[in-house]
Amino acid sequence: MTMTLKSTPDRYGMVAITIHWVSAALILILLITGFRAAGAEDAAGKAAWLRIHLPVAVLVLMLTLFRIVWWLAIDRKPDLIAGSPPSQERVARAVHLVLYIVVLGMFSSGVGMTLASGAAPIIFGAEGSALPDFWRYPPRVPHGLGARLLVSLLIFHVAAALFHHYVRNDRLLRRIWYAD
Template identity: 40%
Template sequence: MVWLKRQGHSMPLKSTSSRYGTVAIGLHWVTAILIVALLALGLNAADAETDALRRTLLIPHIGLGLLVFALTLFRIGWWVLADKKPAPLASVPALQNHLATAVHVLSYAAILALAASGIATNVMAGVIDALSTGAPIPAMDGVPPRAAHGLLARLFMVLLVLHIGAALYHQFFLRDSLLARMGIGKLKD
């Protein structure tokens, strides 16, 4: 097994009972950064006033969307086939653990549905052809999966706010080292 050194402690690739492993942590933070970029690109592309700006925003949005889709599939496979998540914190009530699990499952489902609706929108609207030929980007508002994509993006933003809010609540109010399990800070002994 490969071990990485972090703050004088060995950090395994796979998760332990108290901390996520290097692979899970890396997937989480890389995906998080890409999702923030995707949201910014997508929201701005939807409001772009010129074809040139829409094209400039859509090209990386599509590429990053496919990358997040692939990383999410890998992440799900990682949890199913290779790793186990750390045990829930004993100090966290069961209801909160169930809500956290629901937010995580809904987040994965939303990412997969966003990718599917984005791909369907681009194919049905002819966006890929337009991007490859230099033709103007076609209007997407009348394409059925486009409405689902926009709705899913807003739902995902709500889930993201819940996820980040819960992490900050644990970090600054409960001070239970929850973020340390995801590589930020030091675990309590």
């Protein structure tokens, strides 16, 4: 079977698969660096984690926006898995939609926190300058809650994919991987 750039009725295309797995890896990096920065005791450690976190967040935003355009204007998703109850399909669509909303909300709250605090020049340049107390800025609360919600959604997403693949044996993971 030859992989195409666009999706077919029974599997995702090369572009969708690549966006999915690159986004997954980058989101894991964001979660790790974000939680590490939040838990860092010293300003230098926090700034080092944030120097990774902020550019990766921009990449995730760009990939997410590209993915939305890809699905709305260029490609169509494969057909639903045969035999899946309609309720599971509704939950799957809802989880995917909430994932998009949370990713976009996380970016917005992160930008809001960075701009409100004036932290970007300190993170990317002024060595020795003190980082602000991010908790003093209103976007910090939704950013932290969003991170925890994102972790929960990702666990649910992965568990559902593994359930489909290994318990229902419906080859779901093969639809979103490069080889059959």
